[in-house]
Amino acid sequence: MQPVSPEIFRQTLESMHIPNIASATIRQIAALAARLREPLGEDFIHLEMGNPGLPPSAVGIEAEREALLDGVAGTYPNIAGIPQLKEAGSDFLRAFFDIDIPARCIVPTVGSMQGTFTLFLLMGQRIPGKDTILFLDPGFPAQHNQVKLLGLGHRSVDIYDCRGEALEARLEEACADGKVSAIIYSNPNNPAWTNLTDTEYRILARIAEKHDILIMEDNAYLGMDFRRRYGIPFREPYIPTIAKYTDRCILLVSASKIFSYAGQRISMVCFNPAAADREYKFMRDFYEMPTLIDAYIFGVLYCASSGTAHSAQYAFARMLRHAVEGKLDFVADTREYGRRAALAKKLFLDNGFHLVYALDGKEPISDGFFFTVGYPGMTGSELQSDLLRYGISAISLPSTGSRQEGLRICVSMLNTPESFERLGQRLSQFHRDHPVK
Amino acid sequence: MQPVSPEIFRQTLESMHIPNIASATIRQIAALAARLREPLGEDFIHLEMGNPGLPPSAVGIEAEREALLDGVAGTYPNIAGIPQLKEAGSDFLRAFFDIDIPARCIVPTVGSMQGTFTLFLLMGQRIPGKDTILFLDPGFPAQHNQVKLLGLGHRSVDIYDCRGEALEARLEEACADGKVSAIIYSNPNNPAWTNLTDTEYRILARIAEKHDILIMEDNAYLGMDFRRRYGIPFREPYIPTIAKYTDRCILLVSASKIFSYAGQRISMVCFNPAAADREYKFMRDFYEMPTLIDAYIFGVLYCASSGTAHSAQYAFARMLRHAVEGKLDFVADTREYGRRAALAKKLFLDNGFHLVYALDGKEPISDGFFFTVGYPGMTGSELQSDLLRYGISAISLPSTGSRQEGLRICVSMLNTPESFERLGQRLSQFHRDHPVK
Numbered sequence A, B: 001m002q003p004v005s006p007e008i009f010r011q012t013l014e015s016m017h018i019p020n021i022a023s024a025t026i027r028q029i030a031a032l033a034a035r036l037r038e039p040l041g042e043d044f045i046h047l048e049m050g051n052p053g054l055p056p057s058a059v060g061i062e063a064e065r066e067a068l069l070d071g072v073a074g075t076y077p078n079i080a081g082i083p084q085l086k087e088a089g090s091d092f093l094r095a096f097f098d099i100d101i102p103a104r105c106i107v108p109t110v111g112s113m114q115g116t117f118t119l120f121l122l123m124g125q126r127i128p129g130k131d132t133i134l135f136l137d138p139g140f141p142a143q144h145n146q147v148k149l150l151g152l153g154h155r156s157v158d159i160y161d162c163r164g165e166a167l168e169a170r171l172e173e174a175c176a177d178g179k180v181s182a183i184i185y186s187n188p189n190n191p192a193w194t195n196l197t198d199t200e201y202r203i204l205a206r207i208a209e210k211h212d213i214l215i216m217e218d219n220a221y222l223g224m225d226f227r228r229r230y231g232i233p234f235r236e237p238y239i240p241t242i243a244k245y246t247d248r249c250i251l252l253v254s255a256s257k258i259f260s261y262a263g264q265r266i267s268m269v270c271f272n273p274a275a276a277d278r279e280y281k282f283m284r285d286f287y288e289m290p291t292l293i294d295a296y297i298f299g300v301l302y303c304a305s306s307g308t309a310h311s312a313q314y315a316f317a318r319m320l321r322h323a324v325e326g327k328l329d330f331v332a333d334t335r336e337y338g339r340r341a342a343l344a345k346k347l348f349l350d351n352g353f354h355l356v357y358a359l360d361g362k363e364p365i366s367d368g369f370f371f372t373v374g375y376p377g378m379t380g381s382e383l384q385s386d387l388l389r390y391g392i393s394a395i396s397l398p399s400t401g402s403r404q405e406g407l408r409i410c411v412s413m414l415n416t417p418e419s420f421e422r423l424g425q426r427l428s429q430f431h432r433d434h435p436v437k
Helices: A006-015 A028-040 A058-069 A083-097 A113-124 A141-149 A166-175 A196-210 A271-278 A281-288 A292-305 A308-322 A330-349 A380-389 A417-433 B006-015 B026-041 B056-070 B083-097 B111-123 B141-149 B166-175 B198-211 B275-278 B281-287 B292-305 B310-324 B330-350 B380-389 B417-433
Strands: A104-107 A132-137 A153-158 A180-186 A214-218 A247-253 A267-271 A370-374 A407-410 B108-109 B132-138 B153-158 B181-188 B214-218 B247-256 B267-271 B370-374 B407-410
Touching: A006 A028, A028 A214, A058 A308, A058 B056, A058 B267, A083 A104, A083 A141, A083 A267, A083 A308, A083 B267, A083 B275, A104 A113, A104 A292, A113 A141, A113 A180, A113 A247, A113 A267, A113 A292, A113 B166, A113 B292, A132 A141, A132 A166, A141 B292, A153 A166, A166 A196, A180 A196, A267 A271, A267 A292, A271 A292, A281 A292, A292 B111, A292 B141, A292 B292, A292 B330, A330 A407, A330 A417, A380 A407, B006 B026, B006 B380, B026 B380, B026 B417, B056 B310, B083 B108, B083 B247, B083 B310, B108 B111, B108 B292, B111 B141, B111 B181, B111 B214, B111 B267, B111 B292, B132 B141, B132 B166, B141 B153, B153 B166, B166 B181, B166 B198, B181 B198, B198 B214, B267 B275, B267 B292, B275 B292, B281 B292, B281 B407, B330 B370, B330 B417, B380 B407
Parallel strands: A132 A153, A132 A180, A180 A214, A214 A247, B132 B153, B132 B181, B181 B214, B214 B247
Antiparallel strands: A104 A267, A247 A267, A370 A407, B108 B267, B247 B267, B370 B407
């Protein structure tokens, strides 16, 4: 394989009106890779995409097809969610997190994208003057865009150099002026695949209580810290969650990755009851409904889409129920991502790369859906550009809110032995052509 | 039947924290009716709800079940829509409206609720200083809430006393200061079931061009002006639309009512190509994408939900395709609403009621999904309250943006001969107890 020449690479970027590759969206990078395929003469290795990459849950498909036969397409879904989903969601949280969130506090959304978008809107309203969202970065780029689109204040703490006890001072600094209404993070972290430690959860809880902040915990990759054997219902170890440390929290659980069900856009927002039932003057005046959860369901979600596709709710309910009953081991099913990550990491590390986010406390991070890499002497955008020339597409760390130089690597599309072989060859060629001084 | 006593009615209202019945939401009225069922001792007649009330399209269900078997649940849908849906949508608009909107300008949304919510957001951004939405009222209450939730300017023209040529001066007055970015209406009108006339379309087009306004045409009840035989593909008469009069328009076409498919939350936003491709400074600066349609799809819709349930897109595509091919006569199927409206109208008119919005030009309005009634000597909220006492629930005209005294009547739930019989008995009892002076 001949890498694409720097000249053709530059011309292609220009023709696509991408002035700065480091701030390009995932979609733009995918489109750029599609354009570069011809001069490369071979297919790209796509490490930028977060498609599930596993077959969707058969149980979900079966439930959804049955519901359609039953005629659910003909009637509006209850905006608060069908009872089966709310109840299965509550049991799921008890079975795998060991927490108690009642069915009434669980609300389906059109994927966690709608979940965070609509929650951010509400977080910007709940208390006058508190209109800022704080990100524990790196994070999911789209959530940053949501906050910008809603016109809310935006702050970011890059956890790279403040893990453990060091987190407290950094959060305190970001929250001291009282403007932060919510803190959001994903756990495992997209893209660093770090997992918060007990020390860090305690700090988050203290900060939330001290500054009247709600913690939004995005569990898109729930249970995928494969260092522990999570995912056996009602049995330890339970998956760590902020809900064990404070009641000022809202959890998001999406079917997209845990059940490989991204196509149907179904997720659930789970309010801690204390957070759900708290009354606000704003909610009373604006929505004529004083509690946060009523304002969310009947004020915001009703306006956003009048609920979530009826049949997809039945699918999600069935998948959650089967997981609770021990009939669907979603952690074992998604363990495949860990296997791919271990293989891919080795290929990168053998060819001069290093992990950017590497540890949780003193423990090496888990293998999973994503990891982060850097290369000596190269900035993130140099590395991203040069790997694209070698037929490997990935997004840069700065686009995830990280301040570090490097890339986000997603293993979901590495789904054949050949794709690993080709990745190894290209990284090796890249390494030969980019000797480390 | 004994009507609920005024005393119990008042106590129930108080216990539900409804200070003003005229501004209560549809959901609140439905909940109030549920509470009043016990003191009434009989089931309510629900005229407040807009559930389809017909079985969902079998063709859609079949397509959706097939797509699920094919595994579409496992991959993110293209945010711009699956090609089959975009192409079937384009052909559908040509077949029934006789207009030419290319597939690339058609985008699926999570129902037209997401369509209007996300479009309003964009309408508030496109030109600095133009941040107001003008409603041709009466209208769908939820759309008013959306504009309020987005913090945009809101204006309303009640068409009651400005039909025909009189519309121009009223629109001119509302738009003269240049702040109006978009005008929205539904046609047939929800709830008045009026239809715009040729004169009115010409005026709307002139105003749109004069003041650089985009017209958002909500076709939720497409073809349901049963005075003409619409709905035969590629044959006159074609359904009237603003798109024949100006290119400054965006059409919304939902599957909820025309295919009785509300449960799956699937709709399409159809941009006139000139509106889609127009470049804006704001879109370039904020989204790094200059055209309205790119900013909409990749900027707004991506943030709002990352697309629309994959299988529902296949359902909608197949239903549209069958309609285009003359195999699914959605106008004949929905004619049932016209039949119900004719019966229900007669019961109201025989018992002292009158139509509030009664004419299009000189022609009586069509029968359809909704109509509007008043009763001599009673305000809208008096009428709403007293009918509730008699076991009939409906929403008030002021909640739809109308300035008239009266109620919106929805016939979708009148689905048995017994329900008509019971409605007739209750209206007759109401009429006896409320003699017209």
